[in-house]
Amino acid sequence: MSQQKFLASQSIGSFLETLLREHRVLVPLCEGDSVVFRPFRKGGGLELTRMPTTSPKEATFPRVETLMSFTQKVSAPQEEDGGKERPEIELTEHLPQDSTVVFGSRPCGAKGKTIFSRVYDTEAVKDPYFIARRDNTLFISIACSAPETTCFCTSVGGGPADSTGSDILLIPVTDGFMAEAVTEAGAKLMESAFFDAGTQKAEEAQAVVERAETKLGQAQDFSNAREKLLKLFDNESFWEEMSAKCISCGTCTYLCPTCYCFNITDETAGNTGKRVRTWDNCMDYLFTLEASTHNPRSSKAKRLKNRVGHKFSYYPSLHEEHIACCGCGRCIKSCPAAVDIRQIVKSAQEYEDVNI
Amino acid sequence: MSTFNPYLPELATIQEIIQETHNIKTFRVVLNDEEKMKNFSFEPGQVGQLSVFGVGESTFVINSPPTRMDYLQFSVMKTGEVTERLHALNEGDQIGVRAPLGKCFPYEEMKGKDIIFIGGGIGMAPLRTLLLYMLDNRSDYGDISLLYGARTPNDMAYSYELEEWLSRDDMKTTLTIDAEYPDWQHKVGLIPNVLLEMNPSPKNCIAVTCGPPIMIKFTIQALTKLGFEDSQIVTTLEKRMKCGVGICGRCNIGTSYVCKDGPAYTYEQLKQLPNEL
Ligand SMILES: Cc1cc2nc3c(=O)[nH]c(=O)nc-3n(C[C@H](O)[C@H](O)[C@H](O)COP(=O)(O)OP(=O)(O)OC[C@H]3O[C@@H](n4cnc5c(N)ncnc54)[C@H](O)[C@@H]3O)c2cc1C
Ligand code: SF4
Ligand code: SF4
Ligand code: FES
Numbered sequence: 001m002s003q004q005k006f007l008a009s010q011s012i013g014s015f016l017e018t019l020l021r022e023h024r025v026l027v028p029l030c031e032g033d034s035v036v037f038r039p040f041r042k043g044g045g046l047e048l049t050r051m052p053t054t055s056p057k058e059a060t061f062p063r064v065e066t067l068m069s070f071t072q073k074v075s076a077p078q079e080e081d082g083g084k085e086r087p088e089i090e091l092t093e094h095l096p097q098d099s100t101v102v103f104g105s106r107p108c109g110a111k112g113k114t115i116f117s118r119v120y121d122t123e124a125v126k127d128p129y130f131i132a133r134r135d136n137t138l139f140i141s142i143a144c145s146a147p148e149t150t151c152f153c154t155s156v157g158g159g160p161a162d163s164t165g166s167d168i169l170l171i172p173v174t175d176g177f178m179a180e181a182v183t184e185a186g187a188k189l190m191e192s193a194f195f196d197a198g199t200q201k202a203e204e205a206q207a208v209v210e211r212a213e214t215k216l217g218q219a220q221d222f223s224n225a226r227e228k229l230l231k232l233f234d235n236e237s238f239w240e241e242m243s244a245k246c247i248s249c250g251t252c253t254y255l256c257p258t259c260y261c262f263n264i265t266d267e268t269a270g271n272t273g274k275r276v277r278t279w280d281n282c283m284d285y286l287f288t289l290e291a292s293t294h295n296p297r298s299s300k301a302k303r304l305k306n307r308v309g310h311k312f313s314y315y316p317s318l319h320e321e322h323i324a325c326c327g328c329g330r331c332i333k334s335c336p337a338a339v340d341i342r343q344i345v346k347s348a349q350e351y352e353d354v355n356i
Numbered sequence: 357m358s359t360f361n362p363y364l365p366e367l368a369t370i371q372e373i374i375q376e377t378h379n380i381k382t383f384r385v386v387l388n389d390e391e392k393m394k395n396f397s398f399e400p401g402q403v404g405q406l407s408v409f410g411v412g413e414s415t416f417v418i419n420s421p422p423t424r425m426d427y428l429q430f431s432v433m434k435t436g437e438v439t440e441r442l443h444a445l446n447e448g449d450q451i452g453v454r455a456p457l458g459k460c461f462p463y464e465e466m467k468g469k470d471i472i473f474i475g476g477g478i479g480m481a482p483l484r485t486l487l488l489y490m491l492d493n494r495s496d497y498g499d500i501s502l503l504y505g506a507r508t509p510n511d512m513a514y515s516y517e518l519e520e521w522l523s524r525d526d527m528k529t530t531l532t533i534d535a536e537y538p539d540w541q542h543k544v545g546l547i548p549n550v551l552l553e554m555n556p557s558p559k560n561c562i563a564v565t566c567g568p569p570i571m572i573k574f575t576i577q578a579l580t581k582l583g584f585e586d587s588q589i590v591t592t593l594e595k596r597m598k599c600g601v602g603i604c605g606r607c608n609i610g611t612s613y614v615c616k617d618g619p620a621y622t623y624e625q626l627k628q629l630p631n632e633l
Pocket of ligand 4: 597601604614615616
């Protein structure tokens with residue numbers, strides 16, 4: 001384990017100010033009742049105690065991003081075209097250039113991008129937009145000292161001090177945080193004078209993590225969820241029951257750090273335009289609606305089945321048993337209808353085979 | 357830094373447009389970059405995303421065969437926003453092409469076998485590329501037959517090729533329409549019924565079928581009745597698509613992404629997927 005250093009609470013503002021010189025810095029701030037990631041401003045407040053309502057995925061996967069822009073032109077009449085004008089298109093690729101530091105994400109939020117990577121960065125295909133952002137974003141995460149009742153990170157391979165996807169992990173202690181470098185880039189940031197190697201609170205930090213782990217309780221064992229969910233695929237009444245309360249609002253997908261589906265649309269103004277990518281929502285009827293009006297996921301039961309099935313069955317089948325959920329509980333906490341994904345998977349696991 | 361960007365279309369010029377039926381147009385397209393056009397390679401059954409800049413992208417099978425590379429051919433049925441704007445374009449207009457995408461038909465495994473193509477309506481497009489490929493590599497395959505059906509004679513795409521196909525002695529072509537029509541010289545009846553009447557032997561034969569979902573369903577039933585095994589039936593699936601490269605997450609049936617693992621599947625493979633068509 002690398003050496004821990006102490007970051008005092010009162011130094012955080014000044015530390016973030018130094019980061020602003022080279023990076024865009026995203027931090028959790030209170031906005032109304034919610035805690036959301038916003039650009040850090042000098043002298044601005046931070047909310048580091050409450051779990052952020054939104055996920056930090058927007059650092060590596062913005063809600064809206066321009067993929068390319070285009071201009072339509074008409075060339076001068078050409079002799080070879082029999083004196084006719086010729087339409088022309090100029091296409092410009094927009095690859096992201098900025099570099100970002102996310103300060104104050106939770107371990108589960110930072111882990112989200114690793115779930116993206118197995119799909120967005122493969123042998124067969126590379127998403128240059130995501131990869132550029134991921135490789136230019138540093139995550140300074142705060143370990144959870146007080147997990148909420150909706151948290152279940154330990155059931156999906158994470159934990160309150162899991163460092164997967166983070167560059168620096170901060171563990172809350174009296175008057176500040178014990179910082180641990182996870183990556184080389186993180187270690188480099190920790191060379192800053194704000195990180196103090198002299199103050200040692202390693203034992204206190206250890207105790208904080210242990211307390212959090214105890215509070216999370218027994219992890220739920222999802223290991224047979226993969227087959228159980230597949231077996232229940234054709235059981236309409238099971239899925240009708242599970243989705244009965246759902247109102248297809250999409251809150252769960254928009255807040256989820258691991259939901260990676262998107263839409264691509266064109267926007268134009270006069271002769272110029274851009275092709276943009278936006279977060280999409282599999283809980284919406286339009287997601288799979290075909291031009292013929294046929295829709296393979298015409299009911300909310302079928303859509304919820306796909307959302308749960310993707311995370312706990314299809315994705316693990318395709319990606320060495322990794323579950324596409326980091327257990328952050330956002331979808332549970334913010335669902336207006338109290339739909340609980342843990343409960344759905346558990347119900348599937350406990351469903352008596354005789355009924356299938 | 358210049359990594360390949362799977363979302364960035366190649367600019368291309370529409371060389372020729374053919375009005376096939378009242379709602380289907382065929383576009384013959386050439387990439388503007390001569391080098392890329394020269395080196396372009398694909399396999400029968402792979403698809404492309406066509407862009408009308410400012411409107412969007414849609415998926416169409418490349419229905420010209422890889423053995424004829426003067427242009428890439430796409431046939432487009434007018435159904436919604438992008439297809440409507442494609443229909444409004446003229447020869448010489450610029451579009452974007454992202455291709456090839458997806459997996460091809462198992463045409464290597466089909467070598468040495470008899471092949472029966474069963475196409476309905478616009479479903480003839482994916483069959484056309486494979487049929488022409490096989491005709492261009494005729495000695496690799498056994499008997500080739502085609503059953504092609506449409507609602508009326510006027511709904512038959514590639515009418516200018518049908519005469520040639522009918523007259524060839526190295527393939528057997530059967531045409532059918534749904535109901536009686538003045539001066540129609542060929543069969544009348546729904547595809548699955550005509551197929552049963554044709555009574556093709558399943559022995560060493562592969563059936564390739566594409567068309568509207570309901571037609572595919574009954575055609576597969578008919579093939580099974582005729583003794584075709586699930587592994588002898590090949591079809592293509594359609595799902596709403598965006599990225600075309602397995603990332604955007606909308607075209608899956610369980611673990612299979614139609615854009616990258618399909619669109620061609622054997623019925624055997626389809627049966628192993630969850631039932632979500
Ligand atoms: C593998 C594959 C091959 C296809 N080959 C052909 C072909 O050769 N000829 C042909 O006429 N049609 C083909 N289609 C269907 C064609 O893609 C749709 O009809 C077309 O996308 C409708 O676009 P639209 O904008 O006019 O419709 P809208 O209803 O306005 O749809 C909006 C957008 O949704 C997406 N979309 C909607 N329906 C479909 C769909 N069924 N499949 C894929 N994306 C969809 C497209 O991005 C489309 O632009 C194929 C579809 C697939 C999946
Ligand atoms: S947040 Fe709840 S109600 Fe809204 S779509 Fe998700 S499960 Fe349904
Ligand atoms: S599915 Fe729910 S609990 Fe799992 S990562 Fe997404 S929002 Fe968090
Ligand atoms: S179209 Fe995007 S995953 Fe298949």
